[in-house]
Amino acid sequence: MNNNSDLSRNPAVEDFRFARRRATAERIMARLRGRSGQLLSFEDVREKLHATEGVPRGLEEIPLDAIVGSVGRYEDFTRKFYPRADSDQGRWSRLKSAFPNVGEMPPIDVYRIGDAYFVLDGNHRVSVARQAGATHIPAYITEVATKVPLSPDDQPDDIIIKQGYTRFIEDTRIDEICPGVDFIVTAPGRFRQLREEIAVHHYRMQFERKADGTFEEAIADWVANRYLPVVEQIRNQGVLRDFPGRTVTDLFLWLMRHRERLSETLDWEIRPEEVTPELASVESVAPRWIWDRIREAVLNFVRPKQFDPGPEPGHWRVEHVTPRHDDRLFSSILIPVRDDELGWQTVDQAILIAQKEEGVLRGLHVLEDGATRESSYRIREEFEMRCQAAGVEGQFAFEEGSVTDHIFNRIIWNDLLVLSMQHPPGTQPLTRLRSGLRTLLQRSSRPVLTVPGPSPMQRALLAYDGSPKSEEALFLATYMARSWGTELVVLTIAEPQQAQEKIAWANFYLESRDIQATYLQEKGKIADVMLQVAEEKNCDLIIMGGYGYRPMVEMVLGSSVDKVLQNFNFPVLISR
Known part of the structure; x- marks a missing residue:
């Protein structure tokens, strides 16, 4: 009885x-x-990671938090080495x-793999040191x-992933071919996807070059021209912020999988x-993106499409254009293809833009009621023939x-929408409500070029009033003047004092970018003045902002945009 009482009062037992x-x-x-x-x-980790023989490194103080395993006693203690x-x-x-003073305990023996340690001898010493609140312990280290x-x-689970990483490295020798490039992922099975990516790239290299290339050459080319450019985009655009706990290789694989699905769906x-x-908007589980998807789904369910105002002005430029590193604004152009004279004139207009931009032209033909696939194949052949003759990539x-x-x-997968102006918005509220073109102009997240007839787009009238959408129009006009050599006539319709302030800003914006323009200020009804000035100045293109008011107000009262579209015989570029 006394022995038990003495034992229970032993401080070491209490500890x-x-x-x-x-x-x-x-x-x-x-x-x-x-x-x-x-x-x-240790044995499990050593086997999975294909560890080499150990090399003695001598005696060091090691952090207790870095001791993660044991050679033979891994089931006797918790991760923090409590019994x-x-x-x-x-x-x-x-x-x-x-050893009441744990600092006097003999050193332990450990294996070191990377930054982690495994106890060979001294498991109880680690446990006692932990309980005493020590942060470090002396250890004889063997490096593995x-x-x-x-x-x-x-x-x-991380060990299983790193086992896959080890096999991937040994199979491909990618660490020797491309030293310093990290391919770590956070889920099993993804190294198989990387192998498939490389294998497909190897096949394409052989097919395009019509010559055999080694697998090592394919790996080097894939890393330099496929993997690293995408990884750089992911990092530069801050996408990792929306995927906490994931790596750039995770996002690379998700992106390639999503791209493949889109390519199959969109053809x-x-x-x-x-x-x-x-x-991020498609894959991220961050709260803000989940909320955006829910909100968008609810709005799409309860709000008629005709009353969808579309994204805020400038959204496209901030989210889509600014992160890019190329100097082209319209790298991909969407054009719905109609099989009539104006439809093919519009295709030729879009081809002209694709030539200027060295971009891809993406044709879309929507089958009408009663139309057959055979007629669509003929339209496709004509479209591809025109693109090929112009030296433009067509899809x-x-x-x-x-x-x-x-x-x-x-449209979200393109930079510009080009439409043939078959049916401009009507003059009455009911016809405006039924106008598919009007709905597209309101909802489109990209600039829209309407084409009632062909134009070389050599001289443009820019309608500028200082509003957010006209600022976007100024941005587009600046780009076209700088990249295409388009002459600009800048028109402001307002009272003299207000007009001077707005013209002064437009003048500063353009001249700071070494672009010369003609500046005019007028008073009157906006659409009437625009049409008159465009005719007087021989403009073959108008650049203007989209609808300025809420869809319901525009539907009832009409808009200057509608009147310009109804009466101008050349293309109109409408900014978002």
Whole structure:
């Protein structure tokens, strides 16, 4: 009886019991957090990571937090080295009693893999030091090298992933071919996807060059021309912020998978750089993106399409244009193709833009009621023939159903929408309500070029009033003047004092970019003055902002945009 009482009052025994309570708490917290509370097995890790023989590194002070496993006692302690069984009490307590000052304990023996340590001898010493609140412990270190580094934060699932990484490196020798490039992922199975990516790239290289190339050459080319450019876009556009806990290789694979699905769905060859800006809105589980998707779904359900005002002015430029590094604004152009004279004139107009931009022209033909696939194949052949003759890359897709809906769903994967002006918006509220063109102009997230007839687009009238949408029009006009050599006539319709202020800003904006223009200020009805000045100045293009008021107001009262579209015989570029 007295012996038991004495034992219960032993400070070392109390410390052990406290350590056992901590072990229980650690297991509970690990389950709540979805993490493992167990130590890693050195032999299991060594086998999975194909570790080499160890090299002695001598005696060092090592952090206790970096000790993640054990050679033979990994089931006896928690991840933080608290004892898991009461049967350890005797040995643990005797050690603690022998060394009240844990700093006097003999050094332990450990294996080091990367930044993580595994105890070969001294598991109880680590446990006692932990319970005493120590942060470091002396250890004789044996360095074990692996091709894939290990971190103290790695969980068992991470070891499985790094096992796949090790096999990937050994199979491809990618660490030797492209040293310093990291391909770590956060889920099993993704190294198989990387191998498939490289294999497809190897096949394409052989097909395009019509010559055999080694697998090593294909890896080097894939990393330099496929992987790293996409990774750079992901980093530059800050996409990783919306995917906490993921790596750039994770996002690369998600992006390529999403691009592949889009290409199959749209029947177009979608480039990776076109998908990158949309990745977060489609894949991210960050709260703000989930909320945006829910809000958009609800609005689409309860709000008629005719009353959708579309994105805010400048949204396209901020989200889509600014992150890009090329100097082309319209790298991909969408054109719905109609099989009539104006339809083919519009195709030729779009081809002219694609030539100026060295871009791709994406044709879309929506089958009308009663139309057959055979007629669509003929339209496709004509489209491809015109593109080929002009030296422009052309892609073509068929759809069935609503023309407006299909255009709207596809415009986000392009930079510019070109439409033949078959039916301008009507003059009455009811006809405006039914106008598919008007709905597209309101909802489109990209600039729209309407084409009632062909034009070389050599002299443009820019309608500028200082509003947000006219600022976007100024941006487009500046680009066309700089890149295409288009002459500009800048027109402001307002009272003299207001007009002078607005013209002064437009003049400053253009001249700071070394662009000369003609400036006019007028008074009167906006559309009438624009049409008159365009005719007097021999302008073959008008650049202007889109609808300025809410859709319901524009529907009832009409708009200057509608009147210009109804009466101008040359293209009109409407900014978003």
